[in-house]
Amino acid sequence: MGGTFHGGTALGGFADNRVKSIMTRSGHKVVFTEDESIIITDKSGNEIHLNTTESNINITTPETRH
Secondary structure, three states, rough: OOOOOOOOOOOOOOOOOEEEEEOOOOEEEEEEEEOOEEEOOOOOOEEEEEEEOOOEEEEEEEHHHH
């Protein structure tokens, strides 16, 4: 990992914090939400959305978003 939150540079999560995420320097991102989904996005905007509540997986690319 490129860095770890230590509390010295910003405030931490609050009681209503319902999103956790990891982002790389190059722009790739993994987001975990408390509504039971995981979103993986690369720097080009390609996205995989795993929705455990609805039991589905959506894959989108910048070309498929209109």
